Amino acid sequence: MQRSLSIDPDKCTGCLQCEMACSFENEGVFNPAKSRIKVFTFHEEGRFVPYTCTQCDEAWCMQACPVDAIKMNFQTGAMEVSEQVCVGCKVCTIACPFGTVNYNRDTGKVIKCDLCGGDPACATACPTQAITYVDSDATGLEKMRAWAGKTDNAQHAAS
Amino acid sequence: MAWAKKVLRVNLNDGNISSEPLNMEWAAQYIGQRGLATRYLVEETDPTCDPLGPDNKLIMATGPLTGTAASTGGRYSVITKSPLTGAVACSNSGGFFGAELKSAGWDMIIFEGKSPNPVWLNIVDDKAELCSAEGIWGQSVWEADKAIHRITGDPQTRIAAVGRSAEAGCLYSAVINDLHRAAGRSGVGTVMASKNVKAVAVRGTRGVGNIKDPKRFMQSVAEQKVVLAENAVTGQGLPALGTQVLMNVINEIGALPTNNMQQTQFEGAHNISGEAMLEPRKSDGKPNLTTNAACFGCTIACGRISTIDPSHYSIQDKPQYQQNSGGLEYEAAWAMGADTGVDDLDAVTFANFVCNEDGMDPISFGATVAAAMELFEAGAITTEETGGMELRFGSAEALTWCAEKTGTGDGFGKDLGLGSKKLCEKYGHPEFSMTVKGQEFPAYDPRGIQGMGLTYATSNRGACHLRSYTVASEVLGIPEKTDPAVTDGKAGLVKAFQDATAAVDSMGLCVFTTFAWSLDNMAPQMDAACEGDWTVERLLEAGERIWNLERDYNMKAGLTGSDDNLPERLLKEASKAAPTEGQVCNLHEMLPEYYQLRGWTDEGQLTDEVRQKFSLPG
CATH class of the missing domain: 1.10.599.10 (Aldehyde Ferredoxin Oxidoreductase Protein, subunit A, domain 3)
Incomplete structure (x- = not known):
């Protein structure tokens, strides 16, 4: 089974545990500035939205890379950047329509989510299940279940 | 380790900024934040100094776990001598500012002296500079936050600022960070303004490392997060109702101070409770509470994000209060609600927004309004002093009027800014002041507890x-x-x-x-x-x-x-x-x-x- 990160912004509280887990896993420090997943706060609306790479199958970043530094990990489905090969040209950061590939000035390479090799630290750290790691073929299942519950006419009539 | 081991010292007299190593001998004895900064304050200041004079110092300090993944590890404190009490002040705040400061590589900032002109401090990692606050001085916290974000051009800049109340000398002004988190008590914001410091902006991209045993730390953090999640208060009560989970509980046991602590139960308690914040309103069908929110690293998430009823009188023609912002916590709801006898949830939320926008401690503010109401009802304060407003217990109009007046230090707001003790002394009834060492009580009546x-x-x-x-x-x-x-x-x-x-x-x-x-x-x-x-x-x-x-x-x-x-x-x-x-x-x-x-x-x-x-x- 291939799995994907599933994000439910309604459950997010903006605590940044995911950003700390990500930066610690990948950089060895607690540093939201170096996290591959970001939580955006829309203060006036009272909303928090975690956002990261969705691992496109035909990934723009992979296609744009002139040195083939981005390759799919067939075990996890993640598009992974090879630090040895990346030359820091940043073309992938332009190609990605979602902005989820970013340059790291400390290393001169780009960084993006690699699903931590199949055990994403952000999902483990999330205290509210706003970020979960689920069957890729059923990312919408929980949302369907929630909406299904709301269309139960019999229950509405009874209450 | 975990400490950044660096102190940023800002001499406001001459504008000199320097970096020095953290005193690790003291850290071993006093840990960090509250303890360690107090040790610095004791070493460097005369306890008899004028709290609002240049000899007092103001310290913003993080703890060793600030900025780490330890749940709730995002706190910082502001330590100084209080102008409200004359005693040591130490006000603790969450939000994101403290962790950002640590991530920039600093354990604490020590402000000394007084700037000749209004300034704000801009910190980006190991660089720090004082910038002119011309054009920002005189603005509210929210306006200053916007202005400084425009200058830094970085939405990730975290800002702690003082509002107009502090500039006007209100003795219980807070330092507000991240728009609605407060180092609230004892007038630490008043001290910051007395030094002509409007704001501190910080962007930290270095992160917090140097963990002694990273593997053991992450394991312990994960285990303790489970303890918080499985506890009924931290796992359910606080996320659902915030600290406002307490309003009905404390009222029911007869320990909810009411009408300036004249009574211990409040008829209208339910109307301003956490439960009431979840009830849909008639006007737009939405509840007061939009969502709960966490501070940095916190897996409890007790924070409230609220709106005011769009049809409420208080916010007509005031667009800044017609959107989501930091909502009521228990102490604030009690002080501005039960203690003033006001059970209008929207009026109390409005007063809370004003406290955030203009940087007042809502506990001291609400309790001071309560004292003013008792003085008014006793005839010691009249409409002559207030300029026409009748300060009666239960009056939502009086509460929201007082909030705006105190926020800007305008007219009778100047008197309200004195705090309960000095206000009651000024109007001849010191016995009406519900304070200890000059600081107003919070929301638990000691006759019942x-x-x-x-x-x-x-x-x-x-x-x-x-x-x-x-x-x-x-x-x-x-x-x-x-x-x-x-x-x-x-x-x-x-x-x-x-x-x-x-x-x-x-x-x-x-x-x-x-x-x-x-x-x-x-x-x-x-x-x-x-x-x-x-x-x-x-x-x-x-x-x-x-x-x-x-x-x-x-x-x-x-x-x-x-x-x-x-x-x-x-x-x-x-x-x-x-x-x-x-x-x-x-x-x-x-x-x-x-x-x-x-x-x-x-x-x-x-x-x-x-x-x-x-x-x-x-």
Whole structure:
């Protein structure tokens, strides 16, 4: 089974545990500035939205890379950047329509989510299940279940 | 480790900014944040100095766990001498500012002297510069936040600022960070404004590393997060209802101070409760509460994000209050609601927004309005002083009017900015002031919860619930249930809570974890992160050392044992509410035993034995 990160912004509280887990896993420090997943706060609306790479199958970043530094990990489905090969040209950061590939000035390479090799630290750290790691073929299942519950006419009539 | 080991020193007299190593010998004794910054304050200032003069210093300090993944590890404190109490001030705040400061590579900032012109401090990692605040001075916190974000051009800049109330000299002004988190009490914002510092902006991209044993730390963090999640208070009550979970609980036991503490139960309590914040309103079908929100790293997420009813009178023509912002927490809802007799949830939320926008402590503000209302009803204040407004208990219009006046220091707002003690003295009724050491009470009536009487009387920063929250034991049964009506055993309970809390406040963690955690849950995280061996015993010892250091500062500042007292009303006027009927606070049954347990003299002075035991300075 291939799995994907599933994000439910309604459950997010903006605590940044995911950003700390990500930066610690990948950089060895607690540093939201170096996290591959970001939580955006829309203060006036009272909303928090975690956002990261969705691992496109035909990934723009992979296609744009002139040195083939981005390759799919067939075990996890993640598009992974090879630090040895990346030359820091940043073309992938332009190609990605979602902005989820970013340059790291400390290393001169780009960084993006690699699903931590199949055990994403952000999902483990999330205290509210706003970020979960689920069957890729059923990312919408929980949302369907929630909406299904709301269309139960019999229950509405009874209450 | 875990400490950044660097202090940023800002001399406001000459604009000189320097970096110096953190005193690690002191860190081993005082941990960080509250304890360590107090140690610096004691070393560097004269306790008798004028709190609003250039000789006072203002310290913004993080703890060793601030900025780490430890749940709630995002706290910082502002430490200085208080203009409200004349005692040491230490106000703790969450949000994101503290972790950002740590991530920029600093444990603390020490401001000294006074700037000749209004300035703001801009920190980007190891670079810091003072910038002219011309054009920003005179703005509200929210306006200043916007203006500074425009200048830095970085939405990730975290900002702590003072509002117009602080500039106008209101004695209980807060430092507000991240728009609606507050280092709220004791007028720390007033001190910042007195130094001509409008704001501190920080962007940190270095992160927090140097964890002693990363693997053990992450394991401990994960285990302790589960403890918070599985606890009924931190896992369910606080996320769902916030601290407002307490409004109905405290009212029901007859310990909700009402109408300037004249009564102990409030008819309208439900209308301003956490439950009421969830009820859809008629006008737009939405509840007051939009969502809960977390501070940095916090897996509890008790914060409230709220809106005001769009049809409410208070926000017509005021677009800044017609959107989501930081909503009511229990203490604020009590002070501006029950204590003023106002049960209009939207009016109280409005006053809360104003407190955030213009940087006032909502507890002291609400309690001061309550005192003003009692003065008005007694005829000591008239419409002549207020310019026409009738300050009657229960008047939402009076509350929202007072908030705006105090926020800008306009007209009678200047009087309200004096705080309850000085206001009541000015109008000839000092007995109406519900304060200890000049600081207003929070939301638990000590006639109904005896331990809180001793807590308030002996708190090193004046009346305060956060110095030893015995409500946990006396009402909620955490860690074990004690009878709120009895004084037996409360001296020991208060001391134990005071010492443990001083340690919590010095590590960088939030005291709300203590509904589920004890030091047993914190010591393993501290020990895995920080150099040295950190056991529960060592944390408790540090906590007791910190408590004595603060006490010593206060005694040198001129306070005495006679300041460990409560207003006559709480000692002599019995509660009339059924559950606590006939009760007064029997402080004097507890105080002598408390002094004894502390090892102090009968007059509450530190002894040489205590000084030696904790190696206190001077």
